[in-house]
Amino acid sequence: MSAEQSAPSGDAAARAVAPTSPESGGGDGGPDRRWQEAIARATSGGWAVAVGAVLLAVLAGSIMIAVTDPEVQDAASYFFSRPADLLKAVGDAVGGAYSALFRGAVYNYNADTFAKSIRPLTQSLTYATPLILAGLGVAIGFRSGMFNIGGQGQMLMSAAAAGWVGFSFDLPAGLHIVVAVAAGVVAGALWAGIAGVLKATTGAHEVIVTIMLNYIAFYLLSYLLATPGLLQAPGSANPKTPPMASTAILPRIFGPQYPLHLGFLLALVAVVLVWFLLNRSSLGFRFRMIGENQFAGRVAGVNVSRTIIGSMLVGGALIGAAGSTQVLGLITNGFGSDIDAGVGFDAITVALLGSSQPVGVFFASLLFGAFKAGGSAMQAGEGIPIEIVLVVQSLIVLFIAAPPLVRAIFRLPQPEKHRTGKKKPREPKAAAAMAAPTTPTADGAAR
Amino acid sequence: MTALAPAPAAVPDAGEHRRVQVISRKAPIAFAIVTGLFAILLLAVPREGDATFRFATVGDLFTIPNATVPGMATAWTAVVIMGLATVAAFVLVARRRRVPGWISLVFAFVFLVGFLAWAAAGSPSDIPAVRLIGGSVLLSVPIVFGALGGVIGERAGVVNIAIEGQLLAGAFTGAFVGSVTGSPWAGLVAAIVSGVLVALVLGVFAITYKVNQVIVGVVLNVLVIGMTSFLYSQVLVPNAERFNDTERFSRIAIPLLSKIPVIGPALFNQTIVVYVMYLTVPAVWFALMRTRWGLRVRAVGEHPSAADTVGIKVERTRYRALVIAGAIAGVGGAFYTVVSVSSFGKEMTAGAGFIALAAVIFGKWDPIRAALAALLFGFASNLEGALSIVGAPVPSQFMLMLPYVVTILAVAGLVGRSRAPAADGVPYIKE
Numbered sequence: 001m002s003a004e005q006s007a008p009s010g011d012a013a014a015r016a017v018a019p020t021s022p023e024s025g026g027g028d029g030g031p032d033r034r035w036q037e038a039i040a041r042a043t044s045g046g047w048a049v050a051v052g053a054v055l056l057a058v059l060a061g062s063i064m065i066a067v068t069d070p071e072v073q074d075a076a077s078y079f080f081s082r083p084a085d086l087l088k089a090v091g092d093a094v095g096g097a098y099s100a101l102f103r104g105a106v107y108n109y110n111a112d113t114f115a116k117s118i119r120p121l122t123q124s125l126t127y128a129t130p131l132i133l134a135g136l137g138v139a140i141g142f143r144s145g146m147f148n149i150g151g152q153g154q155m156l157m158s159a160a161a162a163g164w165v166g167f168s169f170d171l172p173a174g175l176h177i178v179v180a181v182a183a184g185v186v187a188g189a190l191w192a193g194i195a196g197v198l199k200a201t202t203g204a205h206e207v208i209v210t211i212m213l214n215y216i217a218f219y220l221l222s223y224l225l226a227t228p229g230l231l232q233a234p235g236s237a238n239p240k241t242p243p244m245a246s247t248a249i250l251p252r253i254f255g256p257q258y259p260l261h262l263g264f265l266l267a268l269v270a271v272v273l274v275w276f277l278l279n280r281s282s283l284g285f286r287f288r289m290i291g292e293n294q295f296a297g298r299v300a301g302v303n304v305s306r307t308i309i310g311s312m313l314v315g316g317a318l319i320g321a322a323g324s325t326q327v328l329g330l331i332t333n334g335f336g337s338d339i340d341a342g343v344g345f346d347a348i349t350v351a352l353l354g355s356s357q358p359v360g361v362f363f364a365s366l367l368f369g370a371f372k373a374g375g376s377a378m379q380a381g382e383g384i385p386i387e388i389v390l391v392v393q394s395l396i397v398l399f400i401a402a403p404p405l406v407r408a409i410f411r412l413p414q415p416e417k418h419r420t421g422k423k424k425p426r427e428p429k430a431a432a433a434m435a436a437p438t439t440p441t442a443d444g445a446a447r
Numbered sequence: 448m449t450a451l452a453p454a455p456a457a458v459p460d461a462g463e464h465r466r467v468q469v470i471s472r473k474a475p476i477a478f479a480i481v482t483g484l485f486a487i488l489l490l491a492v493p494r495e496g497d498a499t500f501r502f503a504t505v506g507d508l509f510t511i512p513n514a515t516v517p518g519m520a521t522a523w524t525a526v527v528i529m530g531l532a533t534v535a536a537f538v539l540v541a542r543r544r545r546v547p548g549w550i551s552l553v554f555a556f557v558f559l560v561g562f563l564a565w566a567a568a569g570s571p572s573d574i575p576a577v578r579l580i581g582g583s584v585l586l587s588v589p590i591v592f593g594a595l596g597g598v599i600g601e602r603a604g605v606v607n608i609a610i611e612g613q614l615l616a617g618a619f620t621g622a623f624v625g626s627v628t629g630s631p632w633a634g635l636v637a638a639i640v641s642g643v644l645v646a647l648v649l650g651v652f653a654i655t656y657k658v659n660q661v662i663v664g665v666v667l668n669v670l671v672i673g674m675t676s677f678l679y680s681q682v683l684v685p686n687a688e689r690f691n692d693t694e695r696f697s698r699i700a701i702p703l704l705s706k707i708p709v710i711g712p713a714l715f716n717q718t719i720v721v722y723v724m725y726l727t728v729p730a731v732w733f734a735l736m737r738t739r740w741g742l743r744v745r746a747v748g749e750h751p752s753a754a755d756t757v758g759i760k761v762e763r764t765r766y767r768a769l770v771i772a773g774a775i776a777g778v779g780g781a782f783y784t785v786v787s788v789s790s791f792g793k794e795m796t797a798g799a800g801f802i803a804l805a806a807v808i809f810g811k812w813d814p815i816r817a818a819l820a821a822l823l824f825g826f827a828s829n830l831e832g833a834l835s836i837v838g839a840p841v842p843s844q845f846m847l848m849l850p851y852v853v854t855i856l857a858v859a860g861l862v863g864r865s866r867a868p869a870a871d872g873v874p875y876i877k878e
Contacts, residue, residue, distance in 0.1 A: 401659065
């Protein structure tokens with residue numbers, strides 16, 4: 001997407017070959033011409049597509065809400081006698097849903113005080129925290145050509161480790177948090193490392209192994225939670241841990257009335273670190289190298305096996321941090337085997353929406369966190385199942401991924417010149433593929 | 448495929464080329480690990496008494512008597528045989544030869560018998576062989592259909608991560624239409640249609656708009672989960688008896704075949720959907736490997752530009768393959784609501800689509816191998832039920848874990864590096 005938002009100066013070469021470019025049109029167009037150019041560029045740019053994608057997704061969500069709303073169905077039965085009723089019912093259902101979503105996610109304008117009004121915003125940031133961390137972990141996998149579907153398992157194992165340190169150790173306040181988070185990070189890294197080691201040594205496909213490790217982690221945690229003396233709370237028959245020790249709980253950033261905890265700062269630091277790792281360090285360069293082309297990487301002297309393991313370890317460590325913040329920040333009074341709360345899979349969508357760029361992952365996570373917070377409020381307030389949020393979220397990602405479709409629907413101009421400019425560098429790749437038809441492509445890159 | 452991709456082995460006579468033979472030690476190492484773990488288990492948890500295997504059911508052509516064996520002795524015998532197989536595998540590898548597949552099969556079978564004998568030792572109930580096989584087939588049905596759909600799609604060059612979504616959509620519409628019409632056939636057809644619809648959405652984004660196929664697949668899964676769960680809560684739950692109560696297909700016993708001991712009642716006293724599965728697996732293999740259509744599909748998946756050069760319409764071929772794959776996956780989805788149970792539940796496929804995806808890779812993109820991988824998976828899942836009957840001394844969570852551990856061991860130890868179709872996941876851009 002970023003390639004299509006190219007700056008005006010960036011595509012000068014491409015513009016020169018385009019027939020409608022201002023150069024070929026001559027200078028007599030004047031300011032009018034320039035306006036048209038500017039409008040064309042703005043409407044064909046990435047942000048127009050993003051807005052269009054959100055509009056389409058919200059529209060689809062509205063249709064689903066309206067069609068399944070009982071009052072709308074009632075009004076539709078006498079549509080021809082009083083059509084205005086139907087419109088009003090649709091408006092009530094859809095408007096109620098989205099205003100509840102907004103109040104739950106960003107700003108509750110119905111609250112008495114400003115302090116209470118902004119609580120939803122901190123709730124959204126809290127939900128975004130594990131998504132940022134886990135999304136970064138999955139993104140690192142993508143950048144090194146590996147599809148880590150094992151976020152769920154890595155989060156469960158890290159939650160188990162961090163939680164165990166959190167409730168059973170007796171340490172001073174600051175140190176306890178550090179040790180607990182570190183335990184979670186190590187557990188997540190090791191669990192992902194299994195897939196990395198198996199891929200590097202035996203070639204076992206990471207998609208299979210990480211899926212299987214999800215289930216194994218789930219049942220392992222279930223066993224630990226159901227066995228007295230391991231993770232189960234003493235004197236309880238429920239598969240649930242005791243509450244975390246007060247020394248291990250991540251402190252709230254803005255005081256006890258807001259849920260936002262220190263994990264969010266950890267996530268911010270992680271965004272910067274991962275950006276540095278991927279874009280400025282040699283390790284990150286090796287990650288990206290095997291992600292682009294394993295064979296080229298090997299020829300250039302990269303130890304592919306070790307890099308695969310390293311990438312899984314780093315990705316797993318980040319997902320492990322997500323699991324730690326979950327038990328030490330969000331659900332501190334004991335957790336069950338559903339502690340991952342779907343973050344492991346949401347992280348994949350977040351990484352894709354953020355096009356595996358650290359900053360992109362950050363903003364995608366904020367969006368998803370807001371949806372999660374708002375969706376709960378919508379379900380509680382309006383009785384609309386929270387799953388509608390999944391529909392809207394997935395449609396947004398789908399439409400953003402297909403700019404030409406969105407442009408076609410909204411009749412936005414297709415950025416022809418950007419296209420020609422973009423297509424150029426692809427040719428050598430295709431030519432190379434044709435020259436060596438038997439070269440097995442790095443199948444990891446495709447998945 | 449050989450016709451399309453000239454193998455480099457075709458020009459080895461240049462003299463200075465040294466033959467490089469790749470020796471894999473994975474099989475013997477995997478054998479050794481499994482044997483060692485089993486021996487440790489036997490030492491750690493010894494059991495008393497006999498184990499009984501039951502083979503007979505009422506109405507067999509002839510009756511196989513129950514086999515009663517001493518539990519521990521059988522288990523240790525199995526360990527010895529497994530040890531011998533391990534040694535044989537090491538010897539073969541040392542002589543730079545491949546470990547043949549039948550050794551792996553024998554190894555797995557002996558391990559299974561030994562493990563069951565150990566688990567059932569001293570138990571008052573016996574191990575029902577019929578249920579063991581029949582249950583495995585039932586549990587693997589949606590995975591087999593999903594895997595076949597995945598194989599066709601990926602052979603045509605479209606990575607299909609949305610198998611889960613196709614299964615779930617099929618299950619939902621199967622339940623809805625099946626309940627409204629009161630006919631399981633209508634439910635089945637509706638499930639096929641919705642499988643095709645999901646496939647078409649995948650096609651529009653992945654083929655026409657050239658969006659990254661992994662993105663589309665992952666997102667489609669979320670979309671289908673969201674839509675079905677939303678509609679389930681809003682529409683199905685309030686009117687459950689009208690919209691979510693299907694008539695199920697009944698079992699049909701095939702004359703004569705169903706009277707064969709053990710496999711008869713297990714395999715040939717099933718519903719129509721299972722028989723369709725028996726036919727679909729070889730049919731997909733034949734279609735992909737022996738017909739012109741299959742050659743085109745594979746050509747488009749391996750080298751689309753070459754296929755385009757000889758006049759094959761790449762996009763149209765991919766769309767057709769996806770539609771067929773979607774229909775097959777839809778049948779798998781119908782299994783949930785018109786065969787297995789008679790109502791839809793939120794996210795009732797519970798990750799079967801991902802297991803099917805694993806089966807596709809496990810089966811190296813071959814329909815028959817993928818179906819076998821799916822069967823292995825169904826078998827391992829079913830084992831847990833059988834072992835809970837005999838009261839195995841292992842916490843149930845570890846039994847539930849078993850299929851996944853077995854899959855990892857099999858993938859890491861026996862399958863190893865699997866090669867996807869060359870253009871899998873790569874959108875085709877016509878020059």
